[in-house]
Each structure stands twice: as structure tokens, then as C-alpha cells.
Amino acid sequence: MSNLIFELSDVHYSYPGKFPALCGVDMRVRSGEKIAVIGANGTGKSTLLQILDGLIFPHQGKMTAFGERLSEWTHRDEKAAHRFRKRVGLVFQNADIQLFCPSVREDIAFGPLQLGVSKEEVERRILEVSGVLDIRHLLDRVPHQLSIGEKRRVAIASVLAIDPEVYLFDEPTAGLDPSTVRHIIDFIVDANLRGKTIITATHDLHIIGEIADTVYVFGRDKRIVRGGTTESVLGDRSFLEANNLVHIHRHHHDGKEHVHHHLPLEPHD
């Protein structure tokens, strides 16, 4: 189909000298979709995002992006690589990795400048994205002086400045305060409404209802054990329990303590 963005067939990947990271992943991503990738730690979610961003390439299996085969060889062509980078942007889990420039302004400008955007347009984008993410007052600050929440917003701004069609988020809300989490969720929902494709790897099951229409669940065997609509996957109690995806709450009611499972889409009692 013409609106197919990514197609992965039996994709395998192993880090050098380490255990396999992905063992036969099949996945199709269409334009404008809002997808969440969930699973326990070490099940291959971050590796999948890096493969989708063309940073690492499958050792086995086939992957196409925008209808073209994606491999290390196709990325050696600078023009092809630039075309791909303009269309796909990854927000890394660790903002300290993504913010490598000496100031916030330069970090936001880095992507567009590498992709050949004119300096006037880069200046315009800096003002625009810093306004959207409410970081205009941070533009001349040094990244190491920022809080985790501010760093995360700057990291998103650095990708937003490229204005890609596809946003890949690796744990975008991990370790953030509630108001920053709200801001990031609103940004993701807004971007999707503007037609952007969103793929988010997360452990935060409570935000999935808002940031995803489709959910893929990674199992311990480092492959997708289930994919489907958010309601169908998160509504399947036995499946979630089997894959350690159920929150366990401890409560005090009238001086008595009780523990119960809590499903992501269930109202909290």
C-alpha cells in the first residue's frame, strides 16, 4: 500500500559479543499511525527504534522504509541518508546523549543545519519549536545546567526542528514530573493530529491510552508476542499478567491495607 512507512519481516539483530537483541520481528507501520511498543526491560524496544531510525541494520530479515530497502549500503549514499533523516526523527531515552552541543540553541539548530536548511530558516525554526515546547527562556543555557524535564523538552525540540514525518520516542516520560509528562503527551497527540506518525517505546502503561491506537508487546524471547488495538491488548487481563504488564497497587482503606492488580485502562478504585 502507498501509505506504508516501515515494513519489517523476520528482523534479527545481535549486538557484537552480546546476546541477541531482536529475534524475528515482523511489523508494519502506516502513515499517521500512533503506535506504542511495550515490554519488560531488555526485550529489544530501544533496539527496534534504532533500527527504524537507520542507526543500526538488521543482521537477518528484510526491512523497507518509505518503499525502499533500508540497509547499511543504501545509507552510505549521503543524499539517500539525508532524505531519510529529514523524514524520521528519534528522541533518545537519555537526553544527555542527544544534547551534545554547548548550548540549547545550537542543539536545536544542529539537525536542520546538517540537513542543509538555510540559516534564516533555522533561526525561524528555533523560535517556533522553542515556543511550542515552552523553552524559549532556555535557548542560551548550557544543557548540563538544565533539569531532566527541561533536557527532555529540548531533546524533543531538537528533533521537532527537523520537522520529520515520523517521530520515534524512547521512553519519553521516564523519570519526569506529572506536568512535564502532561506536556509531552499533549505534544505527541498534537503531532499525530497534524498527520505525523508516532512510535513510542514506553513502560508507562497509563499514558498508552492517549499516545497510541496500536500496541505491540515485546516478549522475553525478543520478538513481538502480540499486536493490536490499544483496547484489545490492554483489555486482556490474562495476557498482561502473563507478560508482567499489570501494575500492583497497595492501598490503605479505613485503616486496612490491601493489595490488588490494576490494569492500565481500568479506572483506579
Next chain:
Amino acid sequence: MSKTSPKNGDFIERSILSALAFLKDATLSEEYANRKGFLQSLDPHLKTISFLALLITTVSLKSPALIGPIYGLCLTLAFFSAIPIGFFLKRTLLFIPFFSLCIVLPNLFSIVTPGEPVWSFHVFGINGIITRQGLEGSILFVVRIATSVSLVVLLSLTTRHTALLKVLRVLGVPQIFVMTVSMCYRYLYLFASMVENIFTAIKSRVGVISHHRQGQRVVAWNIANTWNRTTQMSEEVYMAMLSRGYTGEPRLLIEFHSTLKDWACLFCSLIVCASLLYKAYSL
């Protein structure tokens, strides 16, 4: 009783932490650069060119009387740039000119610099003669160093380090070099904090390190751990760069916003330099 006291045992740790604290304070603190003052208000590019001209003039002049006005100008600029003069003098005069004085000491005597005797003395059967030429040469050397150090310290105190790095690009330094230095600066703080955190974590588990051998082991772990993490992080940072379109030829954002005031300051400093050089070489 242990042969090594606790004070000696954590000597390495205290040295490393003090070095890191100094590094953060000296390199990463931009307290004075963020103040509202005359030099802080100038464009970093033209300001650097002005200081460079003054620096070249300082090392070209051969008379302390002509270098004096530049030093006076330096102190005046420090005063109008909200830098406490006591702090500035302490930072510029305490160590480097003192050590240069120690270096130049033999130059005072006739055995190194023959010439017209100014003062002679007799100690332990040795005759010492200080010559006018030796004295003048030594004073010139120390005044030159004190003024040059003051200019450089004043520039670095009143300019944000990121701006100073960008100035390198304007001066023709290759982009890749500027970018590498910028990234080193960026991650210096991160790794300094990481080393501090490792020491705190070790302390929280084993308490105060009481023996120097244990201290050495801790430092060895720290070096190995920091090395592993920097290697891993360098790979990840490279990936983050690739992800945003980096292909080995960096393009940086260099802004150049100068006003009439910046150009006027540059013009004034060039006039000062030209006048002093003219006076020095026309006499």
C-alpha cells in the same frame, strides 16, 4: 593502631574531588560572564579581536612604561565589567607572575646578564652583582606576563565559554576542531559529576575509606568505570549525531551580531595599540 591515618587514606579521593570542584568552578562557572557589565555587553567576536590586538601589542612592546597603560586599561575594564578588583588581582597576580619572577631571577645577575652594576653584595664568600640590564629585562618580562595573563583572564571571565569557542571558528579554526572542543566542554561537567557520584555511592556502602591501599583500589575502579562509560557514551552520542543528519562534515550555528558600540570599541583598542607601537618603535 593502623599505620595510615584516615586523613592519609582518603588523600586521593579528596585530591580528585578538590580538582573536580576547581575544574567546575574555574571552567564551567559563568558567574561573571552572566553579570551586566561593559565587556559582557560586547559582541564576543569583536571583543576577542580587540583583546588579541592588545595582547600582540603587549608582547611587542619593549618598555614596561608603555605596557603600563595597557595594564591600567585592563583594570579599568574589569572595574566597569562588574568584576571585583581584589578578586581579579588575586587571580592574575598571585601565581603566574610570581612563578615568572622565580624563573627570571638568575637573569638579574651579572653572571647571566653582563652590564652596568646597580647593586652588589657578598654572601658566603660569593660576590653577587645585579646589573641594570638584567633588572630592566626581568621587570619587562614580569610586566609583560602579568599584563598578558590579565587580558586573557579578563576576556575569559567576561565571555561565555560557548561564545569563546565560536570565536575560534571566526578566526579560521576548522569546524571539526571547534565542534570537538565544544563537545569536550559539554561532557566535562557530566563526567565530573559522574565521578563525584561514584565516590558518594562508594562511601554510602563502605563508609570512609581508611587505608591508602583501599583508596588506590577505589580510584582504579573509578578510572575503569569512567572509561567504560565514556566509551559507551561516545558511541551513543555518535548515533545521536547520525540520527540528526551528521555525515562527518559538521555545520555549526555561528551568529555574528555586532553593533556600533562593538565596532567603536574595536576601533579604540586598535588606536591604543597603534599609538603605543608607534611610540615604542619611533623613539
